[in-house]
Amino acid sequence: MSAIKIKGATIFTMVRGEAPYEGDIFIRDSRIASIGPSIAEEAEETLDGRGMLAMPGLVNAHQHSPMSLLRAFSDDLKLMDWLERKMLPAENRMTPEDIYWGAKLGIAEMIKSGTTAFADMYIHMNEIAEAVKETGIRASLTRGVIGLEDDGGRRMGEAADLIDRWHGQADGRITTMVGPHAPYTCPPHFMKEALALAADKGVPVHTHLAETVEETAKIREKYNRTPTEYLADTGLLSHDHILLAHGVHLTPEDIKLLGGIKGGMAHNPVSNLKLACGIAPVAELLKQGTTVGLGTDGAGSATTLDMFEEIKATAWLQKLRSGNPASFTAGEALAMATAGGAELLGLRGEIGTLEAGKKADIILIDLRKPHLQPVHHAESLLAYSVGGADVDTTIVNGCILMQGRRLLTMDEEEILRETAVRARRITAGI
Ligand SMILES: N[C@@H](CCSC[C@H]1O[C@@H](n2cnc3c(=O)[nH]cnc32)[C@H](O)[C@@H]1O)C(=O)O
Numbered sequence: 136m137s138a139i140k141i142k143g144a145t146i147f148t149m150v151r152g153e154a155p156y157e158g159d160i161f162i163r164d165s166r167i168a169s170i171g172p173s174i175a176e177e178a179e180e181t182l183d184g185r186g187m188l189a190m191p192g193l194v195n196a197h198q199h200s201p202m203s204l205l206r207a208f209s210d211d212l213k214l215m216d217w218l219e220r221k222m223l224p225a226e227n228r229m230t231p232e233d234i235y236w237g238a239k240l241g242i243a244e245m246i247k248s249g250t251t252a253f254a255d256m257y258i259h260m261n262e263i264a265e266a267v268k269e270t271g272i273r274a275s276l277t278r279g280v281i282g283l284e285d286d287g288g289r290r291m292g293e294a295a296d297l298i299d300r301w302h303g304q305a306d307g308r309i310t311t312m313v314g315p316h317a318p319y320t321c322p323p324h325f326m327k328e329a330l331a332l333a334a335d336k337g338v339p340v341h342t343h344l345a346e347t348v349e350e351t352a353k354i355r356e357k358y359n360r361t362p363t364e365y366l367a368d369t370g371l372l373s374h375d376h377i378l379l380a381h382g383v384h385l386t387p388e389d390i391k392l393l394g395g396i397k398g399g400m401a402h403n404p405v406s407n408l409k410l411a412c413g414i415a416p417v418a419e420l421l422k423q424g425t426t427v428g429l430g431t432d433g434a435g436s437a438t439t440l441d442m443f444e445e446i447k448a449t450a451w452l453q454k455l456r457s458g459n460p461a462s463f464t465a466g467e468a469l470a471m472a473t474a475g476g477a478e479l480l481g482l483r484g485e486i487g488t489l490e491a492g493k494k495a496d497i498i499l500i501d502l503r504k505p506h507l508q509p510v511h512h513a514e515s516l517l518a519y520s521v522g523g524a525d526v527d528t529t530i531v532n533g534c535i536l537m538q539g540r541r542l543l544t545m546d547e548e549e550i551l552r553e554t555a556v557r558a559r560r561i562t563a564g565i
């Protein structure tokens with residue numbers, strides 16, 4: 136039994152309607168045992184919360200963590216050129232060891248910027264799972280599969296193997312999904328095969344949807360459908376849980392279709408901005424009852440895994456899109472990055488808010504800085520002023536992964552050294 140007490144912090148539980156208050160959090164093993172204005176019980180370890188704000192850890196609901204090796208390698212291109220001419224050739228050179236180190240680089244950045252759980256879709260997932268296990272972060276892992284050529288079922292086999300090997304592992308921190316990459320890389324029979332695997336294993340589906348106008352045109356030409364209708368036709372939208380990334384180009388009918396899904400949409404505003412994809416109709420999706428979470432997408436496109444950037448971009452884009460700054464609030468954007476993401480990862484009962492009984496996935500933000508004072512409204516400050524570098528302490532599953540900005544489960548120097556060499560080799564000549 137291990138216990139940690141956070142004492143005298145400003146606690147922002149993010150439970151609907153609860154305002155921030157001064158108080159304590161008592162963590163026993165992996166869970167929050169109690170939380171309130173004053174807890175008498177003493178723990179083996181006490182964290183001084185004075186000057187700090189405690190909030191739920193952020194959930195990055197769509198990521199390709201080893202793409203951190205490709206950060207700022209290829210920018211200012213159109214998505215299909217970027218993907219086909221730059222990303223895929225570089226990915227083809229990545230060894231399982233590269234993936235392992237790339238994932239560690241991504242995880243280090245996430246822990247240092249307040250992300251405590253993420254949904255990942257990539258290749259060589261065993262190595263990513265090892266990195267998650269070692270570092271202490273929480274993750275939903277997906278072997279992304281494309282169905283453009285017949286590979287004799289190799290990719291789908293790896294997808295099944297990942298689930299069998301890793302679902303529920305690392306003290307329950309790892310869960311899994313099945314990941315048909317996107318409508319434009321997966322023909323109907325392949326989508327159905329992926330869906331059958333997900334149904335058989337009882338896990339969610341994670342896929343990309345309606346990211347660009349080119350995708351919409353391609354699917355229209357091939358199937359005379361919108362990408363969303365295409366997913367509905369293949370049965371994917373009726374699955375028990377589906378995690379959709381992007382959802383930028385949606386018709387009013389598409390939005391109605393998405394209102395009925397279980398799971399939700401991961402909005403990736405920074406990646407969408409940078410690749411000039413468009414602005415997802417987040418407000419309309421929420422109105423239709425679709426859960427929306429936030430993701431960064433890979434660092435190959437977004438260039439950063441700092442979820443505070445996504446929170447800002449979300450609020451600003453929705454305000455701009457409606458022409459009304461009162462139409463979308465700081466609180467809504469923050470809830471998407473926490474409870475919304477928790478729902479998308481299938482962990483709503485476990486994470487996303489600070490409550491007794493929930494998993495202790497908590498971050499402490501140091502507010503004793505010029506750009507974070509005075510504290511009139513914590514919500515506004517968190518959404519509009521705080522950046523990832525203001526996170527002081529990161530706790531996942533009751534374990535402290537960063538304290539005073541020092542990573543406790545990873546050797547940061549070693550990660551920087553390893554990834555610099557590997558990144559150079561992978562991208563040489565591309
Ligand atoms: N290449 C794998 C497929 C999927 S893994 C996830 C893939 O998503 C790709 N990816 C990353 N960001 C984006 C994006 O914004 N849109 C579409 N694909 C992306 C990424 O390059 C990676 O190849 C295979 O051979 O089976």
Ligand SMILES: [Zn+2]
Binds near residue numbers: 433
């Ligand atoms: Zn993606």
